[in-house]
Amino acid sequence: MHLSASTPLRGSLVISGDKSISHRAVMFGSLATGTTEIEGFLPGEDCLSTIRCFRSMGVRIEQRGSSVTILGRGLRELMPPAEALDCGNSGTTTRLLSGVLAAQRFSSVLTGDASIQRRPMKRVITPLCAMGADIKSISGNDCAPLSIRGKQLYGVHFNSPIASAQVKSAVLLAGLYASGQTTVTEPALSRDHTERMLRAFGAKVSTGSFEGRPAVTVSETENLYGTEISVPGDISSAAFFLVGASIVPGSEVVLRNVGINLTRDGVISALRAMGAKIEVLDVRNEDSEPAADLLVRYAPLHGTEIGGELIPRLIDELPVLAVAAACAEGRTVIRDAAELKVKESNRIHTMAEGLSRLGAKVAETEDGLMIDGGAALHGGEVESYLDHRVAMSFAILSLVTDGEVKITHPECVNISAPTFYEDLESLRN
Numbered sequence: 454m455h456l457s458a459s460t461p462l463r464g465s466l467v468i469s470g471d472k473s474i475s476h477r478a479v480m481f482g483s484l485a486t487g488t489t490e491i492e493g494f495l496p497g498e499d500c501l502s503t504i505r506c507f508r509s510m511g512v513r514i515e516q517r518g519s520s521v522t523i524l525g526r527g528l529r530e531l532m533p534p535a536e537a538l539d540c541g542n543s544g545t546t547t548r549l550l551s552g553v554l555a556a557q558r559f560s561s562v563l564t565g566d567a568s569i570q571r572r573p574m575k576r577v578i579t580p581l582c583a584m585g586a587d588i589k590s591i592s593g594n595d596c597a598p599l600s601i602r603g604k605q606l607y608g609v610h611f612n613s614p615i616a617s618a619q620v621k622s623a624v625l626l627a628g629l630y631a632s633g634q635t636t637v638t639e640p641a642l643s644r645d646h647t648e649r650m651l652r653a654f655g656a657k658v659s660t661g662s663f664e665g666r667p668a669v670t671v672s673e674t675e676n677l678y679g680t681e682i683s684v685p686g687d688i689s690s691a692a693f694f695l696v697g698a699s700i701v702p703g704s705e706v707v708l709r710n711v712g713i714n715l716t717r718d719g720v721i722s723a724l725r726a727m728g729a730k731i732e733v734l735d736v737r738n739e740d741s742e743p744a745a746d747l748l749v750r751y752a753p754l755h756g757t758e759i760g761g762e763l764i765p766r767l768i769d770e771l772p773v774l775a776v777a778a779a780c781a782e783g784r785t786v787i788r789d790a791a792e793l794k795v796k797e798s799n800r801i802h803t804m805a806e807g808l809s810r811l812g813a814k815v816a817e818t819e820d821g822l823m824i825d826g827g828a829a830l831h832g833g834e835v836e837s838y839l840d841h842r843v844a845m846s847f848a849i850l851s852l853v854t855d856g857e858v859k860i861t862h863p864e865c866v867n868i869s870a871p872t873f874y875e876d877l878e879s880l881r882n
C-alpha cells in the first residue's frame with residue numbers, strides 16, 4: 454500500500470458500527486431467550502470472530518452486512534463446541550467469552566491468532582478464579598490458549614487494578630451466573646457498553662461508586678430477553694478522519710452517526726485541547742447509546758498533555774493522536790498509557806518507530822510517548838505489525854508527508870474498519 458500527500462479532505466461519511474457494541478450485541482443476543490435484531494453491526498473481522506464462536510456453540514445467527522438476526526439459546530443452553538473456539542485477533546472476544554464459558558456446564562478451549570496468544574489473560578483469570586472458575590493457560594504463560602472447565606460460580610467484589618472494560622465485562626458476565634451479587638470497582642471509568650446493554654436485555658445492573666471508585670453490580674440472572682439493538686458508528690474509527698481533516702489544510706468533513714458515549718469521547722476533548730475545530734451536531738439516543746454528527750474543519754494544532762482519567766476514554770485513539778501530535782506545534786506528552794504495550798502490538802513502540810522513520814521527533818517513555826511536533830515529515834516504509842490502528846494511523850500521516858508512505862500488511866484494517874481505504878479515498882475526491 455503506497456499512500457501520498459493529499460488535497461483537502463471534503464465531504465461526508467457514515468461511520469460504520471461500533472466494534473465494542475457490536476461484539477456485545479452478538480454475545481448478549483446469543484445468551485438471551487428469543488430473537489435479537491441488530492442494525493448497524495460492524496462486519497469487521499473481530500466481530501465476525503464473535504459470531505463464529507457463538508455459532509460453534511449452537512446459536513443460530515444470520516448476518517447480512519450490518520444486519521444481524523440471532524435466535525438466542527438462553528444463558529444456560531449453549532452447546533459444547535466441537536473444537537477450540539477461535540477468537541482470531543480479538544481481545545474483546547477472548548476476555549468476555551472467558552467470563553461466559555467459566556459458568557457453562559461443559560469444558561472448552563479459547564484460542565486465537567499469534568497476537569492473541571501473546572496478550573495477557575491473567576487479568577481475567579485471576580478474578581474469575583476468585584469466583585470459583587477453573588481456567589488454565591495451556592502454555593503456562595498466562596496467555597491463550599485457555600482451557601476452561603465450567604463451574605458453579607459465586608459472587609465477589611472485585612477491585613480491578615486497571616481501568617479495563619474487557620476485565621470488567623468478563624467479571625460481570627460471569628456474575629450473571631454467580632450466586633448472590635457481583636461487584637466490580639475500577640480505578641477510572643472504562644467504557645460502559647456492557648452495563649447499558651445488559652439493562653436493555655433485562656438484567657439487573659446498578660452503577661455508582663465505592664470508596665471513590667466507579668463501581669457496578671449485577672445479580673444472578675435467570676434470563677436475558679432478546680431485543681432490538683441499533684449500533685452507532687464507532688468513534689474509534691471516526692478518530693482517523695477527525696485527525697485527517699484537522700491536519701490537511703482546507704479540509705471540512707462531516708462524520709455521521711458517531712457514538713459519543715461519555716466513556717468513549719475523549720478523542721474529541723484531546724483534539725479540541727490541541728486547537729482542533731470539531732462541532733458535535735444533532736445529538737440523539739441519549740437514553741441508550743448517544744450518537745451525533747461530527748463536523749471537523751482543518752485547524753493548526755498545538756501540543757498538549759494527555760493522561761490520567763482521560764486515558765480510558767481514548768485508549769484506542771492514542772496511535773492516531775500521536776499522529777496529530779507529530780503535526781502540531783510544540784510538545785505533546787502522553788502518559789499513564791502503559792496499557793498500550795499489551796494491545797495488538799506494543800503501540801508505544803510501534804508508533805514511536807514508524808513516526809521516527811517518517812521524520813517525527815518522538816521519545817518512548819515507560820507509560821507513553823513524548824512528541825515534539827512540527828518536524829519535516831517525509832515518505833518511507835513503516836511496519837504495521839499487523840495492528841489495524843497502527844496501519845490506519847500511518848495512512849492518515851501519509852496525507853501530509855513529503856513523499857510516499859508504504860505500510861506493511863495494510864489489509865489488517867479489516868479487523869475494525871473494512872471500508873477504511875474506500876472511505877478515505879471518497880473524501881479525497
Ligand SMILES: O=C(O)C1=C[C@@H](OP(=O)(O)O)[C@@H](O)[C@H](O)C1
Pocket residue numbers: 472473474545616617618619620622643644768769792
Ligand atoms: O471492552 C471493549 O470492547 C474494549 C476495551 C478496551 O480494552 P481494555 O479493556 O483492555 O482496556 C479497548 O482497548 C478495546 O479495543 C475494546
Ligand SMILES: C=C(OP(=O)(O)O)C(=O)O
Pocket residue numbers: 499542543544545546769796797842869
Ligand atoms: C485493542 C483493541 O481490540 P481488542 O482488545 O478487542 O483486540 C482495538 O481494537 O484497538
